[in-house]
Structures are given as C-alpha cells and as structure tokens.
Amino acid sequence: MAFTAHDLAVALKRANARMETLTDELNAADAKLGDGDTGSMLARLIATFAAVDIEAQPDLGAAFMALAKAGAASTGSSLGTLVITAMMTAGKETAGQAEIGWDRLGPIIGKVRDAAMMRGKAELGAKTIIDGLDALARALDRKSNPEALAKAAVAAMDDVLAEFRDRPCTMGRARMFADRSVGLDDPGMLALAELVRAVTKGAHQAGPPS
Amino acid sequence: MAFTAHDLAVALKRANARMETLTDELNAADAKLGDGDTGSMLARLIATFAAVDIEAQPDLGAAFMALAKAGAASTGSSLGTLVITAMMTAGKETAGQAEIGWDRLGPIIGKVRDAAMMRGKAELGAKTIIDGLDALARALDRKSNPEALAKAAVAAMDDVLAEFRDRPCTMGRARMFADRSVGLDDPGMLALAELVRAVTKGAHQAGPPS
Amino acid sequence: MKKLINDPANYVDEMLDGLCAAHPELVHVGNDRRAIARSRTMPLGKVGVVSGGGSGHLPLFTGYVGEGLLDACAIGNVFEGPTINSCQDAIAAANGGAGVLCLFGNYGGDKMNFEMAGEFAAMEGIETRTVLGTDDIASAGPNETAKRRGVAGLIFAYKAAGAKAAAGGDLDAVAAAAQKAVDRTRTIGIALSSCQIPGAAGPNFTIADDEIEMGMGIHGEPGIWRKPIRPVDELVDEMMGLLLAERPQDARRVAVLVNSLGATPFEELFIIYRRVAKVLDEAGIAIGQRLTGPYVTSMEMGGASISLCYLDEEIEPLLAAPAQCPFWQVG
Amino acid sequence: MKKLINDPANYVDEMLDGLCAAHPELVHVGNDRRAIARSRTMPLGKVGVVSGGGSGHLPLFTGYVGEGLLDACAIGNVFEGPTINSCQDAIAAANGGAGVLCLFGNYGGDKMNFEMAGEFAAMEGIETRTVLGTDDIASAGPNETAKRRGVAGLIFAYKAAGAKAAAGGDLDAVAAAAQKAVDRTRTIGIALSSCQIPGAAGPNFTIADDEIEMGMGIHGEPGIWRKPIRPVDELVDEMMGLLLAERPQDARRVAVLVNSLGATPFEELFIIYRRVAKVLDEAGIAIGQRLTGPYVTSMEMGGASISLCYLDEEIEPLLAAPAQCPFWQVG
Numbered sequence A, B: 001m002a003f004t005a006h007d008l009a010v011a012l013k014r015a016n017a018r019m020e021t022l023t024d025e026l027n028a029a030d031a032k033l034g035d036g037d038t039g040s041m042l043a044r045l046i047a048t049f050a051a052v053d054i055e056a057q058p059d060l061g062a063a064f065m066a067l068a069k070a071g072a073a074s075t076g077s078s079l080g081t082l083v084i085t086a087m088m089t090a091g092k093e094t095a096g097q098a099e100i101g102w103d104r105l106g107p108i109i110g111k112v113r114d115a116a117m118m119r120g121k122a123e124l125g126a127k128t129i130i131d132g133l134d135a136l137a138r139a140l141d142r143k144s145n146p147e148a149l150a151k152a153a154v155a156a157m158d159d160v161l162a163e164f165r166d167r168p169c170t171m172g173r174a175r176m177f178a179d180r181s182v183g184l185d186d187p188g189m190l191a192l193a194e195l196v197r198a199v200t201k202g203a204h205q206a207g208p209p210s
Numbered sequence C, D: 001m002k003k004l005i006n007d008p009a010n011y012v013d014e015m016l017d018g019l020c021a022a023h024p025e026l027v028h029v030g031n032d033r034r035a036i037a038r039s040r041t042m043p044l045g046k047v048g049v050v051s052g053g054g055s056g057h058l059p060l061f062t063g064y065v066g067e068g069l070l071d072a073c074a075i076g077n078v079f080e081g082p083t084i085n086s087c088q089d090a091i092a093a094a095n096g097g098a099g100v101l102c103l104f105g106n107y108g109g110d111k112m113n114f115e116m117a118g119e120f121a122a123m124e125g126i127e128t129r130t131v132l133g134t135d136d137i138a139s140a141g142p143n144e145t146a147k148r149r150g151v152a153g154l155i156f157a158y159k160a161a162g163a164k165a166a167a168g169g170d171l172d173a174v175a176a177a178a179q180k181a182v183d184r185t186r187t188i189g190i191a192l193s194s195c196q197i198p199g200a201a202g203p204n205f206t207i208a209d210d211e212i213e214m215g216m217g218i219h220g221e222p223g224i225w226r227k228p229i230r231p232v233d234e235l236v237d238e239m240m241g242l243l244l245a246e247r248p249q250d251a252r253r254v255a256v257l258v259n260s261l262g263a264t265p266f267e268e269l270f271i272i273y274r275r276v277a278k279v280l281d282e283a284g285i286a287i288g289q290r291l292t293g294p295y296v297t298s299m300e301m302g303g304a305s306i307s308l309c310y311l312d313e314e315i316e317p318l319l320a321a322p323a324q325c326p327f328w329q330v331g
C-alpha cells in the first residue's frame, strides 16, 4: 500500500470541504495582526488545487507540479507562495514515481520545510507555518502506517499550536507586533493544523485511503 | 407706541433662541426632498443677525441694512438670500425713520413678499416661504394693536401651512418632486411659521415689547 | 460620521487655505476670502470665465481654476451658494475688459447671488452672461431640461468655455460654447452611502445597508428609485439606457466621465468604465475623451455618476485643447 | 459594505480591463493578464523600472506606469502579492537590455515572487536589482527600518528611479536613486474606517464610531494606538512630530504627500495640508513639492497619511523632472 495521486486528490477534496467553515476563522485570525486574508486566499488556492485533474496522473511528481503550476498562477500572497513552494518541492522529490511509501511522507515534509525556510527567509521558532511543518515532519518521521501517521500528525499539530501560542511571532506581517502576538495562534500554523485535522479525520472515518 | 430697533433686536433674540430646537426640525424637513440644510443655514444666519449691535441704532432703516449686510456676507443659500432680500427691503422702507407704527408691519411684509418674488423668480402658490409671507402680509394688514397683530400672525401661519400641505411644490429644490411634496410642509414656509410663533409667543408672555 | 477636521465653523476657510497652499497657482481674491483666482493676473482682452457654488464638492468648483478653464471661482459654505460678495469678487478677478461668463449649476441660491453680483458688475461696466449647468437627467424630464440640476457634467462646459476664451472668443462665443456643452451633456448618478455636513447632527440622508438610490443629486436630493444593490454591469446598463435615450440625433462621438461621488474607489470606477465603453461600442458611438476619477464629489458620499458629452466638430476640439488646473490636465 | 462591482472573482480583471480602456497608454502584457506596461515599446538601452503588489490600492501600483515613472507593473489579487508569472511578465516588458529595477513594498509575498521572477530573469540574461519601500514609521522602530512596511511614500521612489532611468542612468545608479528616495522618505497614516475585500464576509477590521487608529497599515494592519477622534490639527501635530523626529541631519527641504486612504475627501486633505505646511514652516523646513489627493489607497478605507521625502541636491531634481502617468503629471 502506498501514497498515490489518488490519495493526494482525496486529501485535497477534504481540505477543500473544510475551507467552507475554516475560511472565516483564518481571516479572523489574520485580521488580528495582519491583513485578514489568510482564509480567503487559502480557500481560493485549495479550490484551484481541487479543480486540477490529478486523479489519473500516473506520475505523482507530475501531479504535484501540476498543482504548483495552477497555484502559481492564482496567488502571490506569502502563505500561498510557501504552499506553492511546498508543491514544487514535493514534485521534485517524487518526480517520475507513480507512488511512494507512506514512510516517505515525513522526509518529504522535512524537505518542504527546508524549501519554505529558504523561500521565506525564515528561521525555525519564528512562529510561522514553518514551525508547524517542522513539527509535522518530525512526528511523521520513520512512520509508515497510515493510521499511526494520522494520529501522530494530529497530536503534533495540537502540541505545536500550544507550544507556540504564548511565544512572540517574528516573521510575516505580525512581526511588527511581536508582543501583541503572544497568546494568539499564527494564522499559517493554524491553517496547517486545521487542514491536517480535516485530511486525517477523513482518513479515520473512511479507513486509510487505498 | 411704535416698532423700533429695540423691538427688532428682541425679536431676533427670540428667533435665535428658538433655533436651538428648530434647527434639526428644519434640516429634517429639507432632507426629505432637498439637501437638508435649511435649519443649519438659518441658525447660522439668525445668529449672525443677533450678533449685530442694532439696539442703539437710532435709524430703523440702518438697522435693517446692517442686518442685510452681515447676512449677505454669511450665506448664499436660496432661503438665506431671500431673507437678506427681506432685510434690504425693510431697510429701504424704513430708511431714516427711528420708529414705525405697528400698522406699517403688514404693508412692509407685503413689500418683502414682492421683492422675494422678484429675486427668487417665484410665483404665489408655488408652496414656498413666499406664500407664507403673503399670508402674513394679508393677516397683518390694517392692524395696529401688537396683541392683535401677534394673534393674527399665528393664526395665519397655521392656516397657510394647512392650506398648502397637500399641494405640490413647484419652486426650489423640491420642484422636481412636486408629487412627493404633497403632504409635506415646505421647509421655508415652516421656518417662517415657527419663527413667527416664537417671536409672538414671547410677545404674549412678556407683554408687547415696549 | 468621523471627519479629519477642526471646528466645523472654520471648515471652508481652512480648506481654501490648504488648497491655495498646496497649489500656489491659486490665490484668494476679495475681502471675505471666499473667492479663488489664478495667481497670474487676468490677461487684458480675454473673456473671463467664472463659476461658483457650495463647498463640499472638490475638485468642483474651485479646483477647476486654471489655464484654459476657470479664471476665478466663488465658493459658499457647504452645500450653500456663494454669497453675493464672493460672486462679485470672482467676477472682478476675471474681468479682463472683455466681459465675464458666469457658468454654474442650476440652484436657487447660486442663481440669485450671481444675478445680483451681475447687476453690480454692470454698474461697474463689466458685462456678464449666465449659463447654467443642467445635466442631471434624473432631476426633470427631457421636456423640462431647464429645471434640471447641474451635476458632474458641468466640467465639460468649463472646458469648452475655457478653451473658447483662451482662443480669443468674444463673450457671446464663449457663452455659446458653454451653452452648447451643457445642451449636449447628460449625467446620471447612483448613491450608495451618505455624507454629513460638518457640524450637522447626522448624515444628510440614510440608506439601508443593501440599498442604492438611482439618480440622487450631489447634495443628497432624492432620485428616481431606491432598490437593493445589483451587479454593477446591470446598473450601468440601466444608466446608459437612460443617458442614450436622450442622445442628440447627430450623436457619433462622446466624451465620457465616470465620476466618484467621494468614497467610491478608482477600482470600481474602472469596472464601471469598462462596461460604459462596451455599451457605447454596441451603440456605435466612439469615445473621444475619457475621464475616470473623483471630479465632482459630495465629500465622503459613496456612489458614482456617468456623464456623456455628445461631441460635434466644435465641442470636441474645445475639450481637447490644452488646459491645466490642479485636478485636470489636458494636452 | 456596498460595492459597485460584479462577481468578486472578476474584480481584479475587470478593474484592469477598465484601467487600460480608460487609459489607452497602458496595455496588458503576458498571458495571465496581470501585468501592465506602457503601450509604447521599451526603449533599448534604458534601465527598466517595475513594481508590483496587491490590488486595492489604486493609483498604486499600476497607475504609476508611464513616462518617467514605471515601465511595467505586476498586480496580484486584492491585498495579495503578484504571482511569479506576473512578476516575470512585468520584468520582461521592462527589459530594454540595460537591466531592470524591481521596486516594491516590503511584504512577504511580493518579495518571494519578485525574487523567484528575478532568478528566472537571470536565466534569460536579464539583470535585476531589488529596492524595497519601507517608509511606514509606525511599523517598526528607527533602528530596524528594514522591517518597516512600504506605504504611500513608495511613489517618491518611483519618481526618483523613473527620472534617473529616463536620464540614462545605469542599473546601479537607478537602484541607488530609488534606495536614496526610500531612505529619505517617512510616512505615517491614520485610519478612520475600514475597507472590505470583495467577496469577504465582512470588513477588514472594525473601529468604533468615535475612534481612530494611528499608524495603521494600508491593509488594515494594526498601528500604534487607537483613541477617540480629536481635532485634526492635534493629530497632524502628533504625526508631524513622529515624522520630524526621524529627519536626517541635513534636512532643509521636503516633498510632501498628503494622501487619502480612499474615502477621505479632498476637503479634509487640504485642511491637513494647511497644518503640515505650518508645522514645516515652524521647523524651518521648506517645501519643494506638494501632492494632495488619493495617491495610495485601500479601496474605501477612511483616513489619510502624511509622507515627507527629505530632499537633497540629487533627489529634488529627480522628483521635479517631467513625468506623465494616468494619476500623476509633473512638469
């Protein structure tokens, strides 16, 4: 059993469905210290992803690249650009492969984290989505059972939000308000956490995607 | 007993005091079909009049002219300009006279009506302040007792408002909405009526001004 | 309504002081400081073009004083006509010995005060003519155009008169050019939200959160209907239908003004312009001049107006002639 | 919040279509129709100046494409950076073989996308430089100016870079002129009321009927304080105090921009300008250039900003050099 373009498509559908209610939550989180568009932007970006026909794509790398390309044409926001960077990175990592073992998820997310750090000129600990990706990569590392992966991912998200909530943010728009960011979730990290929950919750209910 | 610059000053003070509450009423009446400023404009104009020192003015005509001059420097609104025209007219009628008999009030207001018609290119029956002036002039005609004048003036105002309320307006800003003006008081006529009431009510309470 | 102002009683004077400070090519004239003229003296032998009206409509009226446009302007309190003194000051400043055209909107106070000022000017040997802006098609039917209010389209008349005067036209010719521009200009506006006169107890009108008013005047005077808001293309189609229904028979080319009433941003004006251009194209009418922006406003009122000036061989070159004022540069 | 728009999904595209239709000197370039350039082809040998940013700020960014200003501009969705493709399109359109300056505000998405586009441009042999607008003094302290947001003052850098490029400066010289203009420009804004992203469920922020926020960003990012509104002279004095506290030692002359964030009318801007001029006069600083109007907006946001560009012998002539775009004419 392995992770294919079909699994990716299912995950995107779940994420897309979750945006219906998540959009306003994320906008509100971003509005506190930012420009209030994280949710709207992400909703549009994920809808763009969900509309790309990757189901039948035999090459997982090509599937990711198709998402990156569609996304790159649709937004230039910071988080959007990082998400697109993530798709490109995953595309490179899986280029020419029809499927990957579940155990590759952790390392690939690690690569995504590194690429996002380069792109965003961000460091770990700045309280951004990158800290979320880091926690996720570490939690998934060396795991290959889909259910165990799902469980670990959700727990890691709960933990990383809690860990950072009372720390100051030093990247992105909220960087100017480091003090005021204490006590607030970072919108990008929150987005990642909620989407991980949504994608894996589906996984639990329906059993691991085949 | 006759009408002097002192009586004029007392009347202006009463009118000025009345504007405190009348301003918003007139603005609201004007806002229905006009630009909503009749009250504010009149309040400013009457305050300007009240600030002119006419008490000691031996020449009633000069007193009216001083008011006209101060007013002319303060507003260019339609009603304001008609009021200023009224002051100029009264000034001409009383030029060189220290006082006038109460019986002259009616004829002078008749002259004011005629001057305002010329200035505003307005006809009688168009439902403007001019119909109010006309009613006033006719009611005061041939009366010389201050109390009788006051009583007749108030009654004439009640009557003219009632007479015109359900007729269409054909002058001023509301002219475009003749149909919609049916049922509404004309702001200029309403202003005249309320100020006549205020000025004469003071007269009743305090006895006729000496 | 919040405003970035000081004492409302000083609103107009402080605004004019700032206007002249920010645009040193404009100066106060007269004693009551309510008339504005070009800082260079009036050329001898040129017909003067003056306007005037209430405050609260910038760039109108004072903002159009400049080369090839107005020579001077009288300005009143917010939404009140200019005083007779201010009108006299403006006429005097625009007097180059060849007569002065008084070109302003069809409002009672403005008319009375310019008329009186004209009488005084005549006593001083200054000949004047009056042309009234009457472009608002929502304010009276096509058979009583003389009753109509003057709104944003007045600036086309400024431009035509200013260009004619700059070209050496005599008073009759300048007045005729202005009158022709007025006769060939139609405007309709749509209001979304109100404005408030500084110091007033409340807004000039109220309108529901989902409603708009078609045909409202620039002082909040009532329009044609009030309905729920719809996609703007539908609104533009309706507005253009009304404007085109009154087009002159010879209409082949137009100048277009898509105007913000104040708070409506450029983005929305361009979305409107796009549709206006499409409707004109479908009607076989070419666009000779394009203006998009806040040209005639009602302070912070939300909404927009569309003006069409139907061009002919005389008007088009007048509108295209060079001109230069703080808010409008041509050529 | 009511808007005169159609489907929010088409907001940016319809706005750009309208902008190009209303200003035929601007054209779309690239395949995604999110980059704008001058309709005349790029002169060979001239350094290109491009900018970019999110929609919702007109005249910024696209409105400053023109003679002596920007050669091309990439534009994103409302309040989102331009995509990498759009940045590439703008850079390609501004390539005259002498390199391209990318001059835009200090925002994450914009930086990432221009950086990637610059990498692609390099592969195609186009040399690029980046200068970031960082004029908002409310967004970070004087010892971390590199963190500051770019707001209205960016247009002074446009002007300086555009003039330097028009005068034949090479890429280093154009970048240096832009950087100097950025380094010598400070802005602070005050917000009265919110704006709403088309299609969003509600306004970008809420603020009480009697409150204002000092230092708010042009996307509604938080400022320094929120307090009850006061007479504007007091607010201007406070803003000018903050701006002048950071004046360079050699500050003798400034260019002034009193900018509307959208809904704030010209009248209030001039009342502000008047006070700004007084404060500068008292500080012994002369005014070399004056701008008052909606130059950098946030759609219908209410409020205003004051920008000072401290002039020197190099910057002043660059700002005074002739320039021509839909929203700004100099000379």
Ligand SMILES: Nc1ncnc2c1ncn2[C@@H]1O[C@H](COP(=O)(O)OP(=O)(O)O)[C@@H](O)[C@H]1O
Binding pocket: A030, A034, A035, A036, A037, A038, A041, A076, A077, A078, A079, A080, A082, A120, A121, A122, A127, A128, A129, A130, A171, A172, A173, A186, A187, A188, A189, D079, D080, D081, D108, D109
């Ligand atoms: N330079 C960066 N590095 C890492 N993450 C970033 C960076 N900038 C922004 N982010 C992430 O993006 C989120 C904001 O996303 P979004 O609202 O879409 O961006 P924008 O600021 O362009 O409106 C932040 O909460 C943060 O997690």
Ligand SMILES: Nc1ncnc2c1ncn2[C@@H]1O[C@H](COP(=O)(O)OP(=O)(O)O)[C@@H](O)[C@H]1O
Binding pocket: B030, B034, B035, B036, B037, B038, B041, B076, B077, B078, B079, B080, B082, B120, B121, B122, B127, B128, B129, B130, B171, B172, B173, B186, B187, B188, B189, C079, C080, C081, C108, C109
């Ligand atoms: N041409 C006119 N002739 C007679 N009365 C007029 C004329 N125009 C206006 N009025 C009177 O003035 C009143 C409006 O006054 P006001 O609101 O101050 O004027 P404006 O229309 O300039 O705002 C009307 O109700 C009417 O009574």
Ligand SMILES: [Mg+2]
Binding pocket: A030, A034, A035, A036, A037, A038
């Ligand atoms: Mg954001």
Ligand SMILES: [Mg+2]
Binding pocket: B030, B034, B035, B036, B037, B038
């Ligand atoms: Mg009125």
Ligand SMILES: [Mg+2]
Binding pocket: B035, B037, B077, C079, C080, C081
């Ligand atoms: Mg009025």
Ligand SMILES: [Mg+2]
Binding pocket: A035, A037, A077, D079, D080, D081
């Ligand atoms: Mg954003």
